[in-house]
Amino acid sequence: xxxxxxxxxxxxxxxxxxxxxxxxxxxxxxxxxxxxxxxxxxxxxxxxxxxxxxxxxxxxxxxxxxxxxxxxxxxxxxxxxxxxxxxxxxxxxxxxxxxxxxxxxxxxxxxxxxxxxxxxxxxxxxxxxxxxxxxxxxxxxxxxxxxxxxxxxxxxxxxxxxxxxxxxxxxxxxxxxxxxxxxxxxxxxxxxxxxxxxxxxxxxxxxxxxxxxxxxxxxxxxxxxxxxxxxxxxxxxxxxxxxxxxxxxxxxxxxxxxxxxx
Numbered sequence: 737x738x739x740x741x742x743x744x745x746x747x748x749x750x751x752x753x754x755x756x757x758x759x760x761x762x763x764x765x766x767x768x769x770x771x772x773x774x775x776x777x778x779x780x781x782x783x784x785x786x787x788x789x790x791x792x793x794x795x796x797x798x799x800x801x802x803x804x805x806x807x808x809x810x811x812x813x814x815x816x817x818x819x820x821x822x823x824x825x826x827x828x829x830x831x832x833x834x835x836x837x838x839x840x841x842x843x844x845x846x847x848x849x850x851x852x853x854x855x856x857x858x859x860x861x862x863x864x865x866x867x868x869x870x871x872x873x874x875x876x877x878x879x880x881x882x883x884x885x886x887x888x889x890x891x892x893x894x895x896x897x898x899x900x901x902x903x904x905x906x907x908x909x910x911x912x913x914x915x916x917x918x919x920x921x922x923x924x925x926x927x928x929x930x931x932x933x934x935x936x937x938x939x940x941x942x943x944x945x946x947x948x949x950x951x952x953x954x955x956x957x958x959x960x961x962x963x964x965x966x967x968x969x970x971x972x973x974x975x976x977x978x979x980x981x982x983x984x985x986x987x988x989x990x991x992x993x994x995x996x997x998x
Contacts, residue, residue, distance in 0.1 A: 741762070744762075778863055786867050885919060894928075895926070
């Protein structure tokens, strides 16, 4: 059965109040498999699709001479006011959770009903009245990430980190909470190029680095602070004979001597 036939079966239920199984044979879900597929179709409904289907349904009613009537007839709720009825109150169904189950976890209406501990028909009704919005596409997500990176790093701010401070792409991306691909897009958009990796060590103040190493800070700590790789910090230590990390006792002694001015 094609999707347009499922749509007709669904509209038959909405307009007539009868189950789709008694719809005209051309689109009635006559087998258990087709009925399951119809329930799956209900989880595919989106606000835009429901709006279009309701528009077609109203055109059908108008062609039958039926105007100024609701698409789906509902009895007045006053007739059950004060009654203790079985089942759940539709208002108690968490709409956000229901939408997450059918979109994020791809559950069927029956599966979502079991997860929420409510009646299956209640879930079906809620999804028809308030369908879940469509999933955001991978392209949309990528565009949103790039827009966030662009907003966080105007050209001047990006140039300072990328060209002047020579920060790695990974560090820049982590700094603003995006992926490296978004930062690469900014590099291309801004038309920026910088010197190769072999000259990156010139961006580090070696006197400062020597003092930090002498104070007992590890290469890993310095790499995290400067944004340079652990390998680069280690390489500079070997290249320039910088002191290594001292033991705790040596650091304590060094601190005492420093305090005394010795």
